[in-house]
Amino acid sequence: MEEKKSPVVYLAVVGASKASPEIYDLAVAVGRQAARRGWIVVTGGLGGVMEAAPRGARETGGLTLGILPGGDRGEANPFIQVAVATHIRHARNSIIAHTADALIAVDGEYGTLSEIALGLKLGKPVIGLKTVWNIPGVVQAESPEEAIEKAAALLKRET
Amino acid sequence: MEEKKSPVVYLAVVGASKASPEIYDLAVAVGRQAARRGWIVVTGGLGGVMEAAPRGARETGGLTLGILPGGDRGEANPFIQVAVATHIRHARNSIIAHTADALIAVDGEYGTLSEIALGLKLGKPVIGLKTVWNIPGVVQAESPEEAIEKAAALLKRET
């Protein structure tokens, strides 16, 4: 009677709410490739990297989840299909880290760093793409392709 | 360039994690009818009413969202398609109230009461189906059909 759960992967793409065109395009590419693998793309639901990754995922027909800091679903960017209005502000970073199977950080600022830290704390694979900090435990990638492949490889190793 | 946001309705169905067969069936029917209207069904993602409503929604091809108290998506019941692992325990009740456009409480215990209260606090329509408390502001319904219709009518009035 019960549906069989497909072992779908939730990938969090974390980064700043404002992004240069270069960073924005990288995050779009990450989202596009994640969706091609059938992964759900999770972000904080606002602008910049949080918008670019679901934009890429939607182009490829992927499912996107936004975990918003505020209390109004309307603050989600238009590429978020399922929006969660937390109203717990920065504390929602912890929800993103818990919900994700793996995290890819694209560039990023301090909020991103807190998500990287919580992802590592929870033992999730964390990939850094153009991140400025050198945090032991973060796996560096040079391109969206490499980031996705490294995430996939680390997720496979876990199971 | 941006996708047009459809004004999709998020309906929270709140109730206890253990349900009698009668209550379970009522919640299934609520979920079924919500999905027929194209609404997303949101619950706390565990058992009882939290499982019955998404079960009904899935039968009808609806989208279901579970906002879990724990930190592991695996605790979601099998009818949840998109699971959010909050790890903030009862504090996630507030997220359910914020995320929902309207709430239907089916029977329920104290956790449910906190969700009813927060829904009312936020000015959301709250429908009670077989709820035991008499809380001013909660609209009573006698059947799943009536509950859904009253929620729809109250949502229409808002816009």
Added chain:
Amino acid sequence: MEEKKSPVVYLAVVGASKASPEIYDLAVAVGRQAARRGWIVVTGGLGGVMEAAPRGARETGGLTLGILPGGDRGEANPFIQVAVATHIRHARNSIIAHTADALIAVDGEYGTLSEIALGLKLGKPVIGLKTVWNIPGVVQAESPEEAIEKAAALLKRET
């Protein structure tokens, strides 16, 4: 080497952020008598009942704790000695319920009702003073004295 922990009681006094003079005075009296027993008075830290109870407690030299919805300690009323800036809005109601050994609700609106519900959910004694709802599990009291005495009796029974 370690200090002996005194089994100090944390009493949450919950109620609306706006209070009539009558309700305000009742909450002051609750705070005063809690402090006389050496209890720490916990509130949401804003106005109305959340201000009155710590005001009463401070008159009697008691310790007061405010668990604020916002992210700035400055929003605490002047009778809060130790302020916690949660920035998780209504989700902080759950923290109040967890932190308290017992709750006294004075009048109150929907936010208060959510705290009553969470207190009952957690099995804490919950006393109602001039509360409008009739929630099974809430112990009614007619005066601040009776509210404090009933809380004390229920706490004694637990240990």
Added chain:
Amino acid sequence: MEEKKSPVVYLAVVGASKASPEIYDLAVAVGRQAARRGWIVVTGGLGGVMEAAPRGARETGGLTLGILPGGDRGEANPFIQVAVATHIRHARNSIIAHTADALIAVDGEYGTLSEIALGLKLGKPVIGLKTVWNIPGVVQAESPEEAIEKAAALLKRET
């Protein structure tokens, strides 16, 4: 009528729940000196650095606040005078960052890094004492004295 609020400083001392004797002693010294200045010492309330700093503060008669990840005040270490049981796990790191005027990180692991990141995100002075990461924005200190002095200087500049 209202009490005059003293502009008391809340200092968060963040670090791992397990600490070497050397790190433990550094955190004790930080707590001791903070208390001498009349500052409230805030930690996550568990072991290691979270225990050492309030231990130092209590030796000097200071006030200590523990913001716990769990739902039971009993998990606080014995040097915490005012305990807040959040039950929101890692999400409480955000509450520590909001509640503090400044943060001193002593050594630390990934949870600490998330607190450093959130402190910087919120524009709070963040001092690092024996921290392993090199995060732009963190002010390095070589001793507890220097850490406290730098925190005091940065707080003065703000006002």
